[in-house]
Amino acid sequence: MIDWGWIADHVPAILGRAVQHLEFAAIALVVGFAISFGLALLSVRYRPAYPVVAGLAGILFTIPSLALYSSFVPVIGLSLLTVEIPLVLYTLVIYVRNIVAGFDSVPAEVLEAADGMGYTRMQRLRAVELPLAVPLMVAGLRVASVSTIGLVTISGILGSSFGGFGFFIFERPNFATEILVGAVGSIALALLADALFGVLQRRLTPWSRLNVELEMAKTGRSAAQATAAV
Amino acid sequence: MATAESVVFEHVTKRYGVAEARREAAAGRLPAAVDDLSFEVPAGRICVLVGPSGCGKTTSLKMVNRLIEPTSGRILIGGEDVATRDVIALRRSIGYVIQQVGLFPHQTVGENVETVTRLLGWAPERRRARSDELLELVGLDPSRYATRYPSQLSGGERQRVGVARALAADPPVLLMDEPFGAVDPIVRERLQNELLHLQDQLAKTILFVTHDIDEAIKMGDLVAVMQAGGHLAQFAPPAEILANPASDFVARFVGADRGLKRLALTRVNELDLMAPVTASPGEDAAEARRRALADPFPWLLLVDAMRRPLGWVEEADIPTSGNLTEELASAMSPLLDRRTTLKDALARLIEAEVQAGVVTDARGAVIGLVTAEMIFDWSRRTAEEARASEGPTRETAS
Structure with missing residues (x-):
């Protein structure tokens, strides 16, 4: 049923698509995080902005991906931006919610103690708030990476220079082997990203790893909340 | 520093x-x-x-x-x-x-x-x-x-x-x-x-x-x-x-x-302690009996050579002749370190057989007696004194 010969003949092409897939996803994840971090800081410092930011990002996420990809084509034609703009927009809701939740998770008494001991605003942000917000931020990165990798696959609909593994799914609708390569490749990348960020999350917070059960339960729950919110 | x-x-x-x-x-x-x-x-x-x-x-x-x-x-x-x-x-x-x-x-x-x-x-x-x-x-x-x-x-x-x-x-x-x-x-x-x-x-x-x-x-x-x-x-x-x-x-x-709480702020050595009638084993009993009867407090306190308390002897039990012995001591009462608070002293006195606490110094030697009455008197007197000097308190409290 599976044409192993085709796979053997197309190893360079498959690897090339894997690189493209990761490239598309990585760009969106990095740019999306930068934008979201700014929006989240704004939301934390100026609370009334939060419902507006989260609401808009939420609406963007409800737009079906096929529709969003296609709607940019008449405006900016086919370029890297045609893929990246929708991908970045989709990450916003996941990131912003998690980064804000990260800052909110810093206990009030820790902030009070920091202020009382004479931290300046910037020192407090850098030395206290950021490190304590990291677990939830990485949890957001983890969810966003899985979601983005999935959406890159769909960008294959835009044509042969897009899609990463999605290219194989859309190229020949009747050739099962090629479709399977695209699907399995996409799934493998998503699982890999999820595992990678899971490890990173624990590496970055040695202080919470000591409290393994408690912290695992917490991060598990917040990741689930983020997914549910999505 | x-x-x-x-x-x-x-x-x-x-x-x-x-x-x-x-x-x-x-x-x-x-x-x-x-x-x-x-x-x-x-x-x-x-x-x-x-x-x-x-x-x-x-x-x-x-x-x-x-x-x-x-x-x-x-x-x-x-x-x-x-x-x-x-x-x-x-x-x-x-x-x-x-x-x-x-x-x-x-x-x-x-x-x-x-x-x-x-x-x-x-x-x-x-x-x-x-x-x-x-x-x-x-x-x-x-x-x-x-x-x-x-x-x-x-x-x-x-x-x-x-x-x-x-x-x-x-x-x-x-x-x-x-x-x-x-x-x-x-x-x-x-x-x-x-x-x-x-x-x-x-x-x-x-x-x-x-x-x-x-x-x-x-x-x-x-x-x-x-x-x-x-x-x-x-x-x-x-x-x-x-x-x-x-x-x-x-x-x-x-x-x-608050009266009780006040007792917790004062220590027994801050009171004017009562001097007990004391005698040591080996001393002449008749002489000790005469001194005990001359004192209004009905007990004699037996102490050792270091003036550490051995026990109480009721006046009636003191022999009219011979020497005092340690076996005569029939009752004990609370031994109170001089830093004991009045509140703790009172709590111990309530349950004691002889209603006088023996206050001792750091080496355990007797320095005086404290009774529940003395604690009550102290409490009444100091509260009155505080009320008498009420003026300045009101001012600071304004």
Whole structure:
């Protein structure tokens, strides 16, 4: 049923698509995080902005991906931006919610103690708030990476220079082997990203790893909340 | 060692406007106003701000390190108005301990204690040495505790680290907001005693907030009783507050058992102790009997050569001839170290066979007797004296 010969003949092409897939996803994840971090800081410092930011990002996420990809084509034609703009927009809701939740998770008494001991605003942000917000931020990165990798696959609909593994799914609708390569490749990348960020999350917070059960339960729950919110 | 400095409140008032009150409420805080607060804490003393919730005691404390800015009035530390100082430098020069401790969970105990010295730019070795010294001071072995994270500590250990962290830069003034409010009663008592012991060595000026009047009486050299609306109801040493409450509010707040609480503040060697009739085994019985009968107290106290008490002999049991022997002692009564409080002495006397406690010195030798009547007399007399000198108390309480 599976044409192993085709796979053997197309190893360079498959690897090339894997690189493209990761490239598309990585760009969106990095740019999306930068934008979201700014929006989240704004939301934390100026609370009334939060419902507006989260609401808009939420609406963007409800737009079906096929529709969003296609709607940019008449405006900016086919370029890297045609893929990246929708991908970045989709990450916003996941990131912003998690980064804000990260800052909110810093206990009030820790902030009070920091202020009382004479931290300046910037020192407090850098030395206290950021490190304590990291677990939830990485949890957001983890969810966003899985979601983005999935959406890159769909960008294959835009044509042969897009899609990463999605290219194989859309190229020949009747050739099962090629479709399977695209699907399995996409799934493998998503699982890999999820595992990678899971490890990173624990590496970055040695202080919470000591409290393994408690912290695992917490991060598990917040990741689930983020997914549910999505 | 930085010397302690006086803390003076001069007509300090804090009012919350509608917008500010709403902002505070949104941040989960309940702002309490403070109304024309004036008092002076001399350098090196502990002043406890005590009162029911909403009386403005925490607000008052936070105005000292300017976490809250007063609406009017001045707060002076060592004669200098805190409002004129750079707020960050001011806070780094004041120790701050809060109920939930607020240790940084992502830093080790050692890093937590180094917080202020790090902010002040001390060299790492000097910070480290200071942190070890402080951990030892609060009873935590640095070699075992410095590398642990706060999540690995018990509540009492965390609070000790909180105190060590507040002392890092040797601040002349320490602010403590219900520091022992979140630990269980046994640990709380131990931490209270440790802080008093520490204070004997450090002699910092400490402002201490609590809602527990017993803690206030125990910890304070001075107690500021506050009531709803941020009014100062009374400012005086604990004994005076108990003996002569300035208002019905203070009387109710210190409790109907304030007479008993007052007994806990005085030690038996502060009373004019009664001299017992004493004799040692081997002495002439007839002579001892004559002396015992001449004294209104119906018991003879048998003591050894070091004047340590052996027991009581009832007058009627003293032989008319021969020598006294140790076997004659038929009853004992409470032996009270001279530092026993009147409250504890009374508690022991209530159950005793002979209603007189034998007060002994550090070597266990008899220095006198104390009876329940003497304690009652002392209580009556001192309460009357306090009422007689009521004028000045009312003034300070205004």
